[in-house]
Amino acid sequence: xxxxxxxIMIAGMVLLETLVAVQAQPTTNKTxxxxxxxxxxxxxxARDILAVPSTVYRLNGADGTEHKAxxxxxxVVAGIPSTFVQKTSYGQGSPYLRGFTGFRTLCLVNGIRLNxxxxxxxxxxxxxxxxxxxxxxxxxxMGPGSVLYGSDAIGGTLNALPVQPPDYDGAPTWERxxxxxxxxxxxxNVGRAQVGxxxxxxxxxxxxxxxxxxxxxxGGKDVGLQEHTGYEELDWDLRADYHLQKNSTLTLAHQxxxxxxxxxxxxxxxxxxxxxxxxGDDKVLSYDQRRDLTYLKLQSKELRGPVDGLEATLSRQVQxxxxxxxxxxxxxxxxxxxxxxxxxxxxxxxxTALGHWVYGAEYYRDSVVSYGRKYKVNGKLxxxxxxxxxxxxxxxxxxxxxxxxxxxxxxxxxxxIPGVRYTYSQxxxxxxxxxxxxxxxxxxxxxxxxxxxxxLLHPLxxxxxxxxFAGVSQGFRAPNLSxxxxxxxxxxxEIETPVSDLDPEKYVSYEVGVKxxxxxxxxxxxxxxxxxxxxxxxxxxxRKIEGLDEVTKxxxxxxxxxxxxxxxxxxxxxxxxxxxxxxxMDGQVDAYPKSxxxxxxxxxxxxxxxxxxxxxRWQEEAGRYWCEVVSDMAARADKLxxxxxxDTQRVPPGGTPAYAVFHLRTGTTVVKNLDLAVALENIFDxxxxxxxxxxxxxxxxxxxxxxxxx
Numbered sequence: 093x094x095x096x097x098x099x100i101m102i103a104g105m106v107l108l109e110t111l112v113a114v115q116a117q118p119t120t121n122k123t124x125x126x127x128x129x130x131x132x133x134x135x136x137x138a139r140d141i142l143a144v145p146s147t148v149y150r151l152n153g154a155d156g157t158e159h160k161a162x163x164x165x166x167x168v169v170a171g172i173p174s175t176f177v178q179k180t181s182y183g184q185g186s187p188y189l190r191g192f193t194g195f196r197t198l199c200l201v202n203g204i205r206l207n208x209x210x211x212x213x214x215x216x217x218x219x220x221x222x223x224x225x226x227x228x229x230x231x232x233x234m235g236p237g238s239v240l241y242g243s244d245a246i247g248g249t250l251n252a253l254p255v256q257p258p259d260y261d262g263a264p265t266w267e268r269x270x271x272x273x274x275x276x277x278x279x280x281n282v283g284r285a286q287v288g289x290x291x292x293x294x295x296x297x298x299x300x301x302x303x304x305x306x307x308x309x310x311g312g313k314d315v316g317l318q319e320h321t322g323y324e325e326l327d328w329d330l331r332a333d334y335h336l337q338k339n340s341t342l343t344l345a346h347q348x349x350x351x352x353x354x355x356x357x358x359x360x361x362x363x364x365x366x367x368x369x370x371x372g373d374d375k376v377l378s379y380d381q382r383r384d385l386t387y388l389k390l391q392s393k394e395l396r397g398p399v400d401g402l403e404a405t406l407s408r409q410v411q412x413x414x415x416x417x418x419x420x421x422x423x424x425x426x427x428x429x430x431x432x433x434x435x436x437x438x439x440x441x442x443x444t445a446l447g448h449w450v451y452g453a454e455y456y457r458d459s460v461v462s463y464g465r466k467y468k469v470n471g472k473l474x475x476x477x478x479x480x481x482x483x484x485x486x487x488x489x490x491x492x493x494x495x496x497x498x499x500x501x502x503x504x505x506x507x508x509i510p511g512v513r514y515t516y517s518q519x520x521x522x523x524x525x526x527x528x529x530x531x532x533x534x535x536x537x538x539x540x541x542x543x544x545x546x547x548l549l550h551p552l553x554x555x556x557x558x559x560x561f562a563g564v565s566q567g568f569r570a571p572n573l574s575x576x577x578x579x580x581x582x583x584x585x586e587i588e589t590p591v592s593d594l595d596p597e598k599y600v601s602y603e604v605g606v607k608x609x610x611x612x613x614x615x616x617x618x619x620x621x622x623x624x625x626x627x628x629x630x631x632x633x634x635r636k637i638e639g640l641d642e643v644t645k646x647x648x649x650x651x652x653x654x655x656x657x658x659x660x661x662x663x664x665x666x667x668x669x670x671x672x673x674x675x676x677m678d679g680q681v682d683a684y685p686k687s688x689x690x691x692x693x694x695x696x697x698x699x700x701x702x703x704x705x706x707x708x709r710w711q712e713e714a715g716r717y718w719c720e721v722v723s724d725m726a727a728r729a730d731k732l733x734x735x736x737x738x739d740t741q742r743v744p745p746g747g748t749p750a751y752a753v754f755h756l757r758t759g760t761t762v763v764k765n766l767d768l769a770v771a772l773e774n775i776f777d778x779x780x781x782x783x784x785x786x787x788x789x790x791x792x793x794x795x796x797x798x799x800x801x802x
Contacts, residue, residue, distance in 0.1 A: 133200070133231040133251040135496065135509070136240055136450045137401075137441055142607050145509060145549035145561035147618050147657060151230040153255070160757070161273055161769065161797045163282075165199075165222040168230055169250060171724070173657035173675035175232075176700050179785040180742075182278070182309050183323040183354030184217030184379070190234055190620065191653035191679045191696050192247030196569060196597075198237065200251040202345070204387055204407045207244050208431050209458045209488035209519070209572040210481075212580075213588075213630070214697070215784065218411070219250075221349040221383040223327040225271060225284045225302045228255045234657075235620060236567030236601045239511040239545045242454070242492045246567045246599055246622075254345065257296030257333050258288050265290040269300075270800045277773075277790035278322065279307035299330040311364070311788040312779030318787055319362040323354040340392040350382045358741040358786035359581075361420075366779060366788060367744040376418035385409045387435075399440050403452075407435040415481070424471070427464040427480040427580075433457065447499035458488040460573060462523075478532045483521035483577035483590075490517045490570070496545075507549040509563075515541045517570040524577045527589040527637060535576050535592045541568045557610045567599035567622075575628055575645055585738060587640040588630065595647045598625040605657075612663035621654040624681055630735070631684040648691055651681030666713050674704040678731075685734030694733045698784040701729040701750070719758040726751055729783040742786050751780035753789075765802055771795040 128140040134148045141148050151168055162168040166185030170177045174190045189197050195211035199219050206218060230252050237245035258267045266289045273282040282305075288298035304325040309318045329347035336342055356377045357363050363371025387407035395402065414428035439452035462484040464477030478484065496511035518538040526533050547563030571594040578588045605618030627649025635642040655677035663669045679696040709720035730747030737743070754776065759769030777792040 131231050133249060134233045135498070136439060137448070137498075142556060142559055142609055143507070143549065145507065145547040145563055146603065147234040147605060147616065147620075149232045149234075151232060153224060153227040153229055160755075161771070161795060162224055163273075163275075163280075164220050165224050165227070165230075165250075165252065166219045168224055168227075169232055171673070171705060172232060172234075173659060173673050173703075174234065174655050174677060174700065175248075175675075176703070176726075176782055178215045178698065178782055179787055180215050180217065180358070181354055181356045181379075182306065182318075182321040182787050183220060183325075183351060184215075184356070185220055186215030186217065187219065187250075188698060188700060189232075189247030190622065190655060191677060191700065193698075195244050195572060195574065196246040198241055198245040198249045200241070200249065201347070201385060202254055202387070202389070203251060203403075203437070204385065204405060204409070204435060205241075205433075205456060206383075206409075208409075208411060208433050208456075209486075210411075210429060210431050210460060210574050211244070211572065212481075212574040212578060213628070217354070217379065217381065218383075220351065221381060221411070222252050223302050223329070223347070223349050225282075226254055226300055226327065226329045226347060227252045229253045235603055235622070236545075236565040236599055238541075238543045238567040239494055239496060239513045239565065240450075242494075242513065242515050243490065243517065243541075243568060243570045243572075243596075246569060246597075254329065254331060254347070255286070255288075255298050255300070257298045257331070258290050260290045260293045260296070264292065267298075268802050271798070273795065273797045275790070275793055275795045277793035278309045281305050294335045295332070297330070297332040300328065302327040309787060310791050311366075312774070312791040313777040315364055315366050315779050315788050315791070318357065318364055320355040320357050320360070321787055323351060325349070325351045339394045340390070343387075343389040343391070345389075346384070346386045348382070348384045350380075352380050354379045354381075356786060363741060363786075364788065366781075367749060368746075369742070369744050370740045372741060373420040374417060375420065375422070376416060376424075378416045380414045380416075382412045383409065398442055400443050401441040403437075403439040405435070405437045407433075407437075409433045409435070413481075422469045423474075424467040425465070426467075427462075427477070429460060429462040429480050429482055432459045447497040449495065449497050451493075451495035453491070453493040455491045456489070458486075458573070460484070460486040460488070460521075462486070478525040479523055479577065479579060481578060481580040482573050483535065484523035486519070486521035486523075486573055486577065488517070488519050488573055490515065492516070505550065509545075509547045509549075511545045513541075513543050515543075515568070515570070517541075519571070519573055519576055521573060521577050524590050525579055527579060527642065535590060537571065537576065537592070537594070539570045539596050541570065541596050543568050558606075558608045560604075560606050562604045563602070565601050565603075567601065569597040569599075569628075571596065571628065581640065585641055586630070586632075586643045587637050588643055588645075589633075589637070591645045594628055594645060595626055597627050597647070597649075599623065600625075614661045615659070617656075617658045619654075619656050622652060624649055624651045624653070627651070627681060629681070629683050649681045649683065651679065651693070651696065653677065653679035653696060667710055668708070669711075670706070670708045672704070672706045674702070675700070676702045683733065683735075695731045695736075697733045697735050699729065699731045699733070701727040701731075701748075701783065703727070715761075717758075717760045720756075722755045722757070724751075724753050724755070726783075736784070739784070742784055748781060748783040751778060753778050753780060759797075766800045767798070769797045771797075 199206040237249040269286040286300035290296040309321040331345040359372035437454035462480035492515040494513035543566035545565035552558040601622040629649040630643040659673040661671040707722040711718040728750040757771040
């Protein structure tokens, strides 16, 4: 334990088990060559990260005791270069990936879209409906992924891969797991019970129940307790795999996540005034949300004939959201929606003389029911609204087809990967409130998009341990029901109203980089430049609605985002390792910074400041004990858009202050199959927040985790 006293000089943000096998495994392997890390999401086929010509990370699920024991799915990706997790509330996290968030980033659950047509601009809370304790691994692909995954995949794509039944070892197998995480800063208790079994070689199952209770969060030494930031969550999941034959598996799975009483305190009288912040005057502003996903998936490999592999999926997903608001005059409002999404997807792959092809088609249909109600001070119903936050009685259909080929040229000295996708989207909203006349109207539209990509990879050595890569990828985002019909608060003092005439957003991203994995060193570095065209931006109309500034939407955003990303991990000895990661970003887009119709070039909203992370880890050669010290740092976020400057409840005057925080974590295997870990996070009890968040991060925080498998 005393060996952990080595100091860390600088800080930032990367969890490098995504790149380095030694970060995720005991250092008992005598060989100095690091094992390959296989990912699927980047190309829809299994490949070593070094063979993927783009920036990709593989992240461990959160049910272990090592490293940061992430509280939520958004927290899992916190620390990746060009990534930060904005938290409108403690129960709502929205990752920014290469400058984009909300409906410009895509989340998948086992390849099934979490995104639907009511996802809104700016930060939202929907990634929080993926229970990290039910996830085996995450795969994060940075940059546009529209060719393989369609609309929304602009900043990046995260694929959450659920836990699997145990392997068959020649006899019926059972595996039980108990997990606990407790923390002092929020007085939280999180527990999970999981049972898995392999009844026979053909049939296996796994299921789990997660209970989570988060109290009000305590900030740093000056902020102290942040009232009404706690919430409760109940999650459960079940999965069964049946091997139809040696290389074919049929999976039936379900997962439910229910979150209750997650307040957005910055808009209430309970918001904090740290560093010049203001707060709202609502007495209550609380969200409940629920997500249910059921799917049937058939996977077949090593088939005979022109098709070598097949994956077919049928899915049904229901997302529900309810907002409860009590205004300063004690009048109450309630609004929400239910979105039922049916999906069908077919993916094939074929090895041919013209390369390895991955191709397929998918279809999703959203059916939306939305409501809004207002109550008088005495609690009696005052009005039933035409719609809730989005249109009522609405549907949204998306169909797409794609193909990508991997061609090896010049005796495997150049990998060429071209790809193309066609997508058709259609919206039909029957009940939309005219914000001026106050009467119902309908909104409809349809859009086509064709996008392509071309990526190259060149190995610098015969063993392909050092590679350079480059690529150009088009991305797009079709207008969704939120763009077209949203009637709800946008930022702290703005209300977003419906609009009928919008076109798809278009993006082109250029990326070059290097990757290396040899002996004791792993490196990944890249530069990207993304052009923005026809981005849908909020434009002030000059009108007031219930005291809020009305904003509408226009396809007028043109601009760019560029950045540099760097990660490196070094195995110093059999027991000591270190890592460093850093990123820098710049971006501007045409917008309406003032309450006029004049368009001006402005910073992109919540531009990520320069960040870095440095860590030092000791792990005994037998793997029983480990300890690490990590420092995270971010520069002052002072390149503010006009929207950021107006958002005085979340962004302090002049920008979000810089911070440097230090964490100490240690753990041990107490007995066989029982792992314990203790972390002291934010050792010096600093007050800080992630740029654009509505709450500050935890102050000094003691976190205890335990995992027992039997």
